[in-house]
Amino acid sequence: xxxxxxxxxxxxxxxxxxxxxxxxxxxxxxxxxxxxxxxxxxxxxxxxxxxxxxxxxxxxxxxxxxxxxxxxxxxxxxxxxxxxxxxxxxxxxxxxxxxxxxxxxxxxxxxxxxxxxxxxxxxxxxxxxxxxxxxxxxxxxxxxxxxxxxxxxxxxxxxxxxxxxxxxxxxxxxxxxxxxxxxxxxxxxxxxxxxxxxxxxxxxxxxxxxxxxxxxxxxxxxxxxxxxxxxxxxxxxxxxxxxxxxxxxxxxxxxxxxxxxxxxxxxxxxxxxxxxxxxxxxxxxxxxxxxxxxxxxxxxxxxxxxxxxxxxxxxxxxxxxxxxxxxxxxxxxxxxxxxxxxxxxxxxxxxxxxxxxxxxxxxxxxxxx
Numbered sequence: 001x002x003x004x005x006x007x008x009x010x011x012x013x014x015x016x017x018x019x020x021x022x023x024x025x026x027x028x029x030x031x032x033x034x035x036x037x038x039x040x041x042x043x044x045x046x047x048x049x050x051x052x053x054x055x056x057x058x059x060x061x062x063x064x065x066x067x068x069x070x071x072x073x074x075x076x077x078x079x080x081x082x083x084x085x086x087x088x089x090x091x092x093x094x095x096x097x098x099x100x101x102x103x104x105x106x107x108x109x110x111x112x113x114x115x116x117x118x119x120x121x122x123x124x125x126x127x128x129x130x131x132x133x134x135x136x137x138x139x140x141x142x143x144x145x146x147x148x149x150x151x152x153x154x155x156x157x158x159x160x161x162x163x164x165x166x167x168x169x170x171x172x173x174x175x176x177x178x179x180x181x182x183x184x185x186x187x188x189x190x191x192x193x194x195x196x197x198x199x200x201x202x203x204x205x206x207x208x209x210x211x212x213x214x215x216x217x218x219x220x221x222x223x224x225x226x227x228x229x230x231x232x233x234x235x236x237x238x239x240x241x242x243x244x245x246x247x248x249x250x251x252x253x254x255x256x257x258x259x260x261x262x263x264x265x266x267x268x269x270x271x272x273x274x275x276x277x278x279x280x281x282x283x284x285x286x287x288x289x290x291x292x293x294x295x296x297x298x299x300x301x302x303x304x305x306x307x308x309x310x311x312x313x314x315x316x317x318x319x320x321x322x323x324x325x326x327x328x329x330x331x332x333x334x335x336x337x338x339x340x341x342x343x344x345x346x347x348x349x350x351x352x353x354x355x356x357x358x359x360x361x362x363x364x365x366x367x368x369x
Contacts, residue, residue, distance in 0.1 A: 002042075002049040002150040008062035011052060015066050019045055021073035022066070023156030024094055027136040027149060028085040034225040034232070036085035039136035044153040051149055055139070060090040067092040075160045077101050077115045077152075083187035093188055097180040100156065103163040106172050106179070111318035119155045122162045127151050178344040192222045195287055202242040203290035212284045213277060214245035220276035224269070236266055236273070248277060288333055297332065300357065304328045307353045315349065322346060332358065 005011050023044030028036035041052040041063060054060055066072055067090055074094035076082060078101040087093050104118055105111045116127045134145050141149075167173045196218040197203045203211055218241060225232045240262060249255040252274045259265040259273075266273060293301070308323045315322070323331075323342060330339040331354070338347055 002051045002146060004146075005050050005052045006056050006059075008056065008058045011050070011059065011062045012065075014045075014050065018066055018069060018072045020071070021075055021098070021157075021160065023075045023153040023160075024082075025076060025149075025152040025156075026082045026085050027134075028081070029137055030081075032231070033229050035088045035229055036081060037137065038085045038089040040141070040149055041086075042149050042153040044156055046157075049150045049153060051146060053139075054089060055137070064090045064092040067094045070096065073098055075100065075156045077118070077156065077159070078112075080183060080187065083184065087187055093184050095184050096177075097184055098160055098164075098176070099180050099183065100159045100163055102179050102183075103159075103167060103176050105318055105321045106175050107163060107166040107170065108316040108318065111320050115152065118159060123155045123158045125155065127155075175345045182340070182344075192219075192226075196222065198288065198290050200238055200242065200290070202238070204292045206242070206246055206290075208289055210245045211289055212280070212287065213248060214241060215284055215287055216276050216279065216281055217241045217245060217273075219281065220272070224272070235269075237264060240265060244273075244277060293329075300332060301325070301328060303357045304332070304354055307357060308350065311349060311353055323350060 005014070023042075025042040026038060027040040027042075028038050030036040038054045038060070041054055043050040043052060052059065052063065054063070063086075067074070067086060073096055075098045076094065077099065079094075079097060079099045083093055083097075100115075100118060101113055104113045109118075109121065113121075116129060119125050119127055128148065128151075130144065130148065134142075134148070136145070164173070167176055193199070195215065197211055197215045200214070200218075203214055206214060217236065221232055221236045221241070224230075224235045228235070244255075244258075249258055252270070255274050255277070256267070256270045259267045259270055304323075305325070305328065308328070309319070312319065312322045323346060327339055327341045331342060338351075342350065
């Protein structure tokens with residue numbers, strides 16, 4: 001039976017002599033907030049499963065030491081959102097990390113494999129999915145919720161042992177280390193995406209000055225969303241952002257009139273929005289411009305994708321693991337710079353294949369390890 005932990009002291013006592021690794025998972029809610037609201041933390045320590053209530057005062061602080069302990073490996077599955085939830089609630093990230101979803105992909109088992117499927121593949125156990133959309137903030141949790149939560153960490157040890165053997169045999173353990181380190185760095189990035197306008201399809205139809213205004217608005221929106229703990233779209237939606245960037249109001253009064261006419265517009269934030277819209281950013285002249293791909297771009301991207309597919313087949317990697325379309329587009333627009341997602345082992349595997357296909361030639365800086 002899993003052990004319910006609702007006392008920070010009980011948790012601290014249990015973790016006085018931490019093991020070499022723990023299994024870890026979370027349940028969280030993220031419907032009306034920017035930050036995930038941590039609702040439950042599941043921890044497997046050997047054969048014991050702890051269900052930890054983070055709603056209890058000071059529980060997050062009691063969790064932080066083991067999350068920060070570099071001697072304890074944290075085994076998780078598809079950890080990216082869990083990292084954000086833990087980082088915000090506990091001011092700590094679970095490092096070092098072994099992500100079993102990433103490991104399965106690097107072992108050639110499949111990209112983006114779900115936990116249930118991977119448990120079935122490795123442990124030959126079929127797990128139910130019935131509590132996926134439960135209300136995890138309620139108390140007490142139901143027996144079905146408790147069992148579902150325990151299942152989510154019970155088999156992480158078996159997955160870890162199996163996948164580590166496969167990685168060692170293939171010489172890819174360092175690949176996983178690099179990918180997990182990058183995942184942790186992304187979760188700990190307090191600034192957010194540097195060039196958020198590139199993620200909006202509408203940006204490619206804007207003139208350069210309008211793209212700079214859009215960048216200002218999206219950077220401002222990110223800060224507002226974080227500070228107020230509200231979803232980005234509640235601060236300023238993408239459609240209004242693009243409209244303001246394309247046709248900026250002539251005055252503060254004109255902006256307010258426009259906001260007053262829009263039901264979902266941030267009417268009370270008019271002053272801050274005007275300031276963001278009209279104040280150039282120190283680095284906006286360096287911002288890459290979003291643009292629609294022409295026929296030459298499409299042909300070059302296709303050649304890159306074919307080269308990646310050939311190398312992926314040679315390595316036995318699933319589609320999309322070695323390089324995604326978005327990463328290749330960033331590489332094409334990088335003026336010789338490799339995007340961070342393609343650095344490290346991916347660059348080592350791809351540079352000799354991709355460099356001849358890119359114009360201008362890529363910079364000849366050595367690949368990082």
